[in-house]
Structures are given as structure tokens and as C-alpha cells.
Amino acid sequence: MHRKSIAVVALTKGYEKKENYQDLIARNKSINKYLSNQFDNLLFHEGNISVAHQKYIQSFTPEMEIKFINIKTEYPRTAFNNCKNKINNDLCPPTSRSSQFTLGYKHMCHFWFIDFLDYTKDYQYLIRIDEDCFIHKFDNDIVEVMEKKNQVFISPYFRKFDVPDVTLGMTKLLKEFVNENNIELKNKLEEDHNSVKCPYTNCMLINCEYFRKNDIFIKFQTKIDESSCIYSNRWGDLPLWGLVLWYFEDNYRYQEVRTIGYRHGSHSMTIN
Template sequence: MMTPMRYVLLVLAIIISLHYILSFSHEGYGKATSFKSIAGQLQLGSGQDPEPPYKTPIPEDYIHPQKEIDPLQRKANATFVVLARNGDLQGVIASMKQMEDRFNKEFEYPWVFLNEEPFSDEFKHRTREITNAPISYGLIPRDNWYQPDFIDEEKAKAAREKMVKNNVIYGGSVPYRNMCRFNSGFFFRHELLQNYRYYWRVEPDVKFFCDIHYDPFLIMEDNNKVYGFTVSLYEYEATIPTLWNAVKEFLEENPGVTPENNAMAFLSDDNGESYNRCHFWSNFEIGDLDFWRNETYMKFFDFLDQKGGFYYERWGDAPVHSIGAALFARKDQIHFFEDIGYRHEPFQHCPQGEAHSRGKCWCDPNDNFDYQWYSCLKRYDALF
């Protein structure tokens, strides 16, 4: 004869079994339901309080309900690109950790590090500690980095000395010029990037303020975008006195290279006669590597390179990339990532309104460069 206690236990066993059957037949339950949680709801066991639900292990294939795109189902052919030296390690880790926490721990896009010298074991070890994503470390070919032989060093030296005298930022630096030239025309040619289509440039000591629960790379791919930015501003005139003349000369020698509906109006207020110095700040950029690899841009860079302005003046990769994107792509192929909070000293983009709360951003929304007097965002807005 069944005792009352055995009867109670039998009934409870039947309830638990039915709960499991119903759980696994109802969308949204099975993988998130455990015996411990059911027991807690029925208050069975030793009399102790049940463990709080946040201690329930989350399955590896659990999808965050806020995620707009499931990264386990689809990813772009993309990578992060970091140009850094061994001495930049702490700044690299700071930037990398924020990127992982805000975005990449959920998506696990690979990282590519480039340096003109071999990376140290310490650099490799400590960066590998930050991510579960694949990492590659590449050496920049000497011809892609150092000042080319066709540059007249006496002329270049005189230009540097003049800039130092006039307090032009990085005016006396040859390594800075090497970097600008490399980013303008060579990074996308590196062997470690040949199998990728999209890249996200990350620099040491930058800040990413907001959670990103969607995939910016897929925004680029699905909408045929070639260049994405967060900050735009005016270039220092003293660094590019002859750049626009070179651009106009290239366009005159190569008619038909600019598509209809390009973004010339972002660059010029007089239909290309002069340059207003607006550019996208390239320390943050998400771009299409194939766009830089295309014949028009490659020819454009080679033309500028032979002019020597990277060394006789101080042409930056930001205006060169910006001019290339604005002239050789359609304006609708350039994208403002307004919901990605970002800071590179001394400027920052802090998302506003719903984008700020949606991304759980920790930047001050009042500290936002978008429409300050030195920003060019209003010129980008006017394109549309």
C-alpha cells in the first residue's frame, strides 16, 4: 500500500516529467530550463533557498534577445586591423579590451596586427589573452613603410624644418609620414589582408563607449557601403597646401573616374575648384578593402605618391582616404555610424537620444563633436 509521502513524491515526479515534455515542445524553453530551476519553482530539496536564475549556466548557443543579427548564423568576411609597435602594447590592450567587451566577444571577428618590426613575444602573449578570436601578426615590407628613394631628402628635410618652426603637429616626424603613406596606399595590400573583404581600423588608446548588438560589417555588405566613419573635421591647411592641386590634375588626366552622385560637395563648396579641407577622421574607419584595391584608387594613390607630398608636405591618410571615398564612390556608399560611441583624443562622437540608451553608452551626451564649429558632419548631412 502506498504511503501518503510516496504518493506525494509520485505526483511531483509526474508533474516534473510533464513540465519537461511541455518545455521541450515549446519554443524558447527547452535550452533555458533545468531541473534545478524547476525544483526551485516547486520549492523541493533541502529547505535552502533556490539559486537565483542568473546562476543557471547559459548554453553556448544561447542568443541574446537584444541581438538584431545572429552572429552564429552569418558573418562577413572581415577583420580588425591594428597598426602598432611593441611600445604601444598597453594602449593596444586598452582599445582591444573595450572592443571585445562592447562588440567582439559576441561576434569573434579576427584581429590583424601590423608593425614595421617583429612583434615581441610579450605583445603576442598579452593580446592573445584579451580575445578568443584568431589573431595574426604581420611584418610590413620595407618598401611599403620607409621613405622611397625617389624623394629628395634635402627638400623633404627643409620642409620638415619649416613645419617645426611653424609648430605644425608632427611636422618634423618622418615615421608619422611613413605611417600616413602606408595607410593611404599599402595596408590593404598586405598579405594577411588578402583574403578579407572588410576591415575595422582600431588604434591604441581609443575608447568605445557603447554596446553594439548588431554587426557593422553586415551593414556595409548588405547595403553596398564602402566607407564608414564616426568623426569628420577640417584638415590642417599647412599640411596639405598642394594636395588639391594634385587631385584636380589627376581628375583632368583621368576623366570619367568619378561616378554620378559622388560626394564632391562634402569636399568642395565650389564644385571642385577648391578644397574646403573636410575629411573623415581615419583613426576610426570601417571599410571595403576591395574599394582601395580597385584600379581607380590604386592609380590615384600612385599619382599622389609620385608627387612626393607625403614627405615634402605632410599629407595624411585621412584626407587621402576621404577624397578617394568621396570622389570614387557614390555618396550613399559612405555611412555615418551614429550609434557607435568613439573617442580619439581630443574629439569624440557620443550617440544621442535613443541610440545612447540603447547602447548603454557611458559617454557624456553633452560632450559630442558632431556639430561643433570644427566638425564637417553638417556637410555630410547636406549631401542627402
């Protein structure tokens, strides 16, 4: 495969002080050390990383070219749209827990389940590594391994489903979607989704081309978007991807892999 059809990506914040980019720079250094230099590197931001700050960030890994993408001005300009911030009291009302999350966090969840596929149409595969994830092990042939196994989604870690306070209405919506589209699920639908294994989405590899052309997934995305539940009840991209993989995909299509290892700084977790 032509390596330029693979991109390493993150959605990152802009800061007033250069010192606040310490985590992002450490992330970039780890990528530069362990990942192939044939992968493209994209950093999505809200237009609040100045050119001077971009040059500062780039200066720590000069041999690793970084493309900074302003999601507010780059086509399709759909991400971080405040008009989507609506309450759906009938299906997924806010809770005290969901209300603790900022609008920016909910925008991030929306981006990583819906918007990012529209911003990356030049790429077949994406390797998401968030700004607080520091790589210490990476198999640079992982995409070739995925293709041989006919896989479309992998993550170094899969975890349990999210808590009820931020998944209100999710089962009801899923049932409606299944009935509306006459879908035969790959696993038995559970009320609490205790069996569902969710990818730890701060680090994941996805075949974007597959999901862009997947009719069931596109319809599910649309139903999620129209429900406003990502904003109303802070439905996260982690449980949503968990539902997609567990119920819509054969189990050989996704996998927890041990050949990628990293430190998730904000949660003080070491994966593999």
C-alpha cells in the same frame, strides 16, 4: 557574410617596457567586450614587438586571438620603406608644420592610404581601430547594413579638411589627375575643399575588395605615391580619403554612423 572575411586591424608601436602597452591592451579589451568574436584581429607592427611582449599583450584577452604581423618581413614588405622619404619642392614642399611630424608618422599615413590594402588581401572588409581608440558601442551587424545600402566606407565621425600647411599642392595634383583621366567628379572641385567631409580615420570600416578593384582609386593611389607628398608635406590619410570619397564616390557610398562609439585617447575626444 562569412565573418572571417572581416578583420579588426591596427598599426601599433613596439616598446621596451611592457607597461607602455597599456593603451593597446585597453583597446583590445574594449574590442573583446563589444565586437563579435567572429572577426579576425590583426596587429601590424614594425618587427619591434618581441614574442614575449606579444604573449603579454595576448594574455589580457586570451579568448580573442590576435595575429601579430611584421610589416617588414610579411609579404609584400612594401610598408615603412625609407626610400620613399623624398622631398618634392615643386609640388608639395615641407613647411614648419609638416616638418614637426616624424618619419614614422608619415609612414603611418602612407600605410593607411596605400600599403594596408596589399597586406590584407584575405579580407573583404576591414575595421580599423587604432591603439588609442577605446570602443564603448558597436553594431556588430554594421557590415550587413553597409551591404544593404551598397556602402563602401563608413566612420563614426567625419570632420573638416586638413590645414593648408599639410595639404600644399593637393588641389593641383587632384586637378592634374582629373584632367589626365577625364574624370567626372561627384562634387564641384573646390580650391580649399571647405565642403569636403573627411572620415576620422583612426576608426573606420572599409570595403577593401571594392577599392582594390577600383581603377580610378588605384590610379589616384599611384599618383599620390609617385608625388612623395605624404613624406614631403605630410599629406595625411584623413584628407586623402576625404578627397576620394567626396570627389570620386556617390554620397550614398559613404556615411557617418552613430552606431559606433569610442574614446580617442590621444585627442581626448569622445565620439558618439
